[in-house]
Amino acid sequence: EKINHNNYKKIEVVNGYLNLTISDNLLNSKIKDMNDSEKFGLKKIENEELFFLDYGGPNVAKPLHVGHMRTAIVGESIKRIIEFMGHKTISDVHFGDYGLQIGEVIYGMIRDNKKIEDLDIKYLDKIYPEMNALCKENEELKQKCADITKKLQDGDLLYKSYFEKIREISVADIKNNYNFLSVDFDLWQGESDSYKYLKSVEEILIAKNILKSSEGALIVDVSNEEDKKPLPPLLFKTSIGSYLYASTDLATIYERVTKYNPDHILYIVDNRQSLHFEQVFRTSSMANIMDYDKLEYLGYGTVNGNDGKPYKTRSGDAPKLQNLFDQAKDVLLSKKEMSAEVSNEDTDKIVNSILKFADLQNNREKDYIFDISKFSDIVGKTGPYILYTYLRIKKIIKNINDINLADLTNNIYNDYDRDLRLKILELPSAYLNAYSNRMPNYIAEYVYELCVLTNAFYQNNHINNEEDIIKKNDWVNILNITSKIIKEMLSLLVIDIPDTM
């Protein structure tokens, strides 16, 4: 392509590379375009699509633990990133409410003469770990719990009334945790909501002739010649006639297609489930329920402690999510870096920023070490640092009157200034990378770099004392667009902004 020399102030060849230095005019006219248009000039999409997102996935009857944080945060962020593009979304928490854990809790309640109406979260927190441990040692007991689960699946009314109460109590507790994280779902459904579609799916699989019997069980052979490693078959129904995790996931795809007809379904689920989703997606495609390439498995890695093992809070064996929130708050307050007037509500927002920025700055597929002290520092690659920068520049802007935000000149005054402006121009590529790879870390990285340059900019350019009114006007303009970008990107990272800190 021909280079328009007016657009560059310097063109040189360095070590075989062509170095172009963008002209001040072009740089500023691009910033003005970004500033004047909606969503910073992001191109409007031609076809609006419907994305269905499946994340959260907590198991009813088990307390929400640290491991459940990442899917909630990453999922919510990906949802917002997709909406920012202009697409429609539906999110579903997809509770794990189908398996043995329910039978175990019902067994425990009956054993303890626990009345249904007396069930509370304290009892639930205690009974599941207890029963789970007992069942591990006692095969007979485990069988009894499995029988309860099976009867429940078959519609037993008494067990159903237990189940409904268990679900009600734990869902209320789970919702509190999500609420703290500003994570929200359109649908609060679970595996058990797919019961009524299991038969239809079974019929489809039979009609397509892909359901095979093997030692009394019903399976789908999903392997193909190109597989480098042998892929085990999908287990659809056991020999005693119960359905499994893969069956409910298939039935759920069927339900979603029938009710909402989404263009894509995205699953934000632990890396360790990749095989399961490969089997489910292939079966769904073979059965013409939904095409393989419309189903996306977005795996995520483990949140580890400093010892490299899955993170545990101080309370040890049952690392509940609530304990993690409390611990992060304690660490933050112990640092005494915030002003004393910060309200409780704002403190919670800052705690949120610690957790979320720690999580989202990492490539979701990778494990990372959650170092609570490091991530709560006010300097460094942390949520508090981003919030601090944002509040700081808002304050600078607020203290200056008589600024005409419409009039950005074509001047650039020094390298701090220029570097910040160049970074502003990188926003679209950071966003588009996050969108197309479903990787919020591109946005986290960008917003961090933007904040580093913003700090250098205002520390070296003393806007308040600037006497040249045109220069002052330009600089406030630049800080203003920067603050708009930070605000929007924080919202894509699910980080709420406090009033003070």
Ligand code: ARG
């Ligand atoms: N409840 C599952 C678990 O804790 C996660 C659910 C993920 N979503 C899904 N459609 N399978 O492992």
